[in-house]
Structures are given as structure tokens and as C-alpha cells.
Amino acid sequence: MFKLIITVSLFLQLLLRVECLFAGDTCKVDNELGRCVAIKECPHIFEEVKRAGNPMPLYMRRKLQKMTCGFESREPMICCVTSNQMQNPNTVGTDDDVEAFTRGTLENKSGPVSVDSHPNLSLLPTNCGNIESDRIWGGNRTRLYEMPWMVLLSYDSPRGPKLSCGGSLISEWYVLTAAHCVVFLDRMKLEAVVLGEYDVSHDPDCEMSDGIKYCAPKAKNVGVASIVAHPGYTRQSQMDDIALIRLSEPADFTQNSMKPLCLPITPELQAESLVGHNAVVAGWGVAEDGLQSTVLLSVDLPVLSQNDCVAAYRGALKLKNTQICAGGVKDKDSCAGDSGGPLMYPGRFGKLGVRYIQRGLVSYGPKRCGIGGFPGVYTNVAYYMDWILDNMQS
Numbered sequence: 001m002f003k004l005i006i007t008v009s010l011f012l013q014l015l016l017r018v019e020c021l022f023a024g025d026t027c028k029v030d031n032e033l034g035r036c037v038a039i040k041e042c043p044h045i046f047e048e049v050k051r052a053g054n055p056m057p058l059y060m061r062r063k064l065q066k067m068t069c070g071f072e073s074r075e076p077m078i079c080c081v082t083s084n085q086m087q088n089p090n091t092v093g094t095d096d097d098v099e100a101f102t103r104g105t106l107e108n109k110s111g112p113v114s115v116d117s118h119p120n121l122s123l124l125p126t127n128c129g130n131i132e133s134d135r136i137w138g139g140n141r142t143r144l145y146e147m148p149w150m151v152l153l154s155y156d157s158p159r160g161p162k163l164s165c166g167g168s169l170i171s172e173w174y175v176l177t178a179a180h181c182v183v184f185l186d187r188m189k190l191e192a193v194v195l196g197e198y199d200v201s202h203d204p205d206c207e208m209s210d211g212i213k214y215c216a217p218k219a220k221n222v223g224v225a226s227i228v229a230h231p232g233y234t235r236q237s238q239m240d241d242i243a244l245i246r247l248s249e250p251a252d253f254t255q256n257s258m259k260p261l262c263l264p265i266t267p268e269l270q271a272e273s274l275v276g277h278n279a280v281v282a283g284w285g286v287a288e289d290g291l292q293s294t295v296l297l298s299v300d301l302p303v304l305s306q307n308d309c310v311a312a313y314r315g316a317l318k319l320k321n322t323q324i325c326a327g328g329v330k331d332k333d334s335c336a337g338d339s340g341g342p343l344m345y346p347g348r349f350g351k352l353g354v355r356y357i358q359r360g361l362v363s364y365g366p367k368r369c370g371i372g373g374f375p376g377v378y379t380n381v382a383y384y385m386d387w388i389l390d391n392m393q394s
Helices: 002-013 043-052 058-067 095-106 267-271 306-312 381-390
Strands: 026-029 032-038 068-072 075-081 150-157 160-169 174-177 189-195 206-209 212-215 220-229 243-247 278-283 297-304 323-327 342-348 354-364 375-380
Touching (some): 026 075, 058 068, 058 075, 160 354, 174 354, 189 243, 267 342, 278 354, 297 375, 306 375, 323 354
Antiparallel strands (some): 150 189, 206 212, 220 243, 278 297, 278 342, 323 375, 342 354, 354 375
């Protein structure tokens, strides 16, 4: 803990502009009143700094820079915004933290932050999201190799190994998934990521085509090197439901069963509205008969405007630009096993032409899947591209 305080102290002392106040003085962050206190006297921020780890990620440095209000002796002080709500020690942060982080990250709520010149952009693959030309739109069962970026998360539970959430390969080292798949797991622990999977009941996976049997290499369980969940995610708000998993070894992209999915890295892709179009969601979730599917499924879902989505829930839903609403078609929706899986829609990806682009990831929806009139909610990946790149390492 001493090392953590020293790290934060040294960083804050290097800031060019520091508002010099005394301990206990009133201060303001994003037009919210707080008190200027030592960082260890602001419990929710202090815990967030500890969770962020060392070296301190860019998003955390930016947040502390904005909150800095002075020093007492050599100890840094920050503007600690108080909340009327009690801090839950099992959450990633309070609702106030969610709001503050969203403002600090997005800066302009009207659109995502451009990542054109981000220093980590080169960590993403240039060849990704290949679309099978014979894909059947509206179909349920996918073809072998159709979506080789799809992964399953394997958990250790009291009843043994359990496959639950999904995710997407975005580089040879990283998987993108939902925050709720990696935090607040109660009695489960994320143990591994299953790569190159198609049919969990067979290994290897095979398929007949024109009388010829084709088989993929065996699926591979890869360990988890590290997990970064968005610090703004809480069970209460369900905002910022996004996380990165770094694999303990790289995915083998020479295999047809392991390939990366493209992300919306250009301003055009980030700004594109999908309202009125059908996007694709995939996973091994609950099928119409209520059983978890052994085979990777996909379904086409209409993307709704936020007003239509809120109206479908009779005003009981709160949405932000950082979320996408899709579905609401009877018997066609993503379900519990699909959590963290991608919502995809084709887009032009540089010189590669049209490729699958991950536009969202499965966050939450009605407790019963496929209920007509109740769409699902997806994290809007375009709004988190800067966060994703900030937290990737070579």
C-alpha cells in the first residue's frame, strides 16, 4: 500500500497544473461539489486506484489529473465528491464514479473519441472479420469457420468446470467481453478461455460439404494472464459493461478456427448509426427449447432507436449513447450464455473491403429470452475504443 501511495504521489507532483487548496477546502469536479482530501481519505477513489494496478493505466492518470487539488506536505490531495449513497465494497465503483468516468472518457457525449492517432492502434490486427460469402442471413446454426473469433469463457464452480459467457478475439493476445462476466462472480472463478470452439459436444469439430468431411483442429483452453474490467461498471447501473482479457499465450491465427474480429477504429465506423438495420449476434446460449446449445448459433436482430427501446420497457429503462438496443423479436434474441458475445454488422474496413465489425457486446435484457417486444441492451463498442486501446499492451 505504501508503494501505491508513493506511485500516486509522484505522478500527481508531475502534473503541470494543480489547483492549490488546503485540506478540507470545498472543491469542484465536473460541476459537483466535494472536499479536498488526501487520496487515501477518499475510499472509493483509493480503491479504484488499487484495482487499476501498477503501472497506472492512462484512464486512471487522466481521472486523477482532473481531480487533483493540492498537496499536504508531500501527500497528494484530490477533490473527493461525496455521495448520499453508501459505498458497496463488492462493487467496482459508485454510480457517481460511473458518471464521472463517462464524462472524462467521452468528453463529448454526442460521439465517441477518435482513435486515429492512438499509439496502441498497431496492436490490433489489420486482417480481421472475414465474411463467409455463403452465409445464410436469418439462420440459426452457423457453419464451421464462419465466426472463428468466437470464444467461450470457462469457469471453476462448486459443481466443476462451467462454460457460460462468450467473447470475441480482437487480437492474438486479447479477448473482449462483458464486465459482468469477469466481476461479481460469487462462487465462480474465471479459469480459461476456449479458443477455436464450434460444437462443444465434439472435438475435433467436423462438417460435411459436397460429400467431403472437413475437420478443424481441436479446441484449445488458454489460461488467463490478466483481466481489466471497466471501473465504471456496477451491478446497479449496468453501464460500462465491458472488459478485456489478456491470454496467457497468443491465439494461433494460422488456424482457420482462430481469427480476429474487426473493431470500429475509424471515425466513419464509430459514427455510423445502425438503427433500422439488422445486426448479427452469436453465441452458445439458450435456444428456443430452453436448453443451452452445443453448437455456435447466430441470429439477426433489428437495431432500435433509444426512444423506441425505452418505450418498449414502458420507461423503466435508462439508456446512454454508450449502449445499443436490438431485438425484441419473439423467439429471436441473445440469452444468458451469450453474455459478452459480439453484436456485429458489416462495414468497410480500409483496403480489406467489407468485413464484420464488432459494434456491440451482449450486456443485459429480459430475464426470459426471446420475449417479443422486449429488446436486449448491448454495450456500444465505438464509445470504448479509447479505453480498449489504453488497456492493451504489446
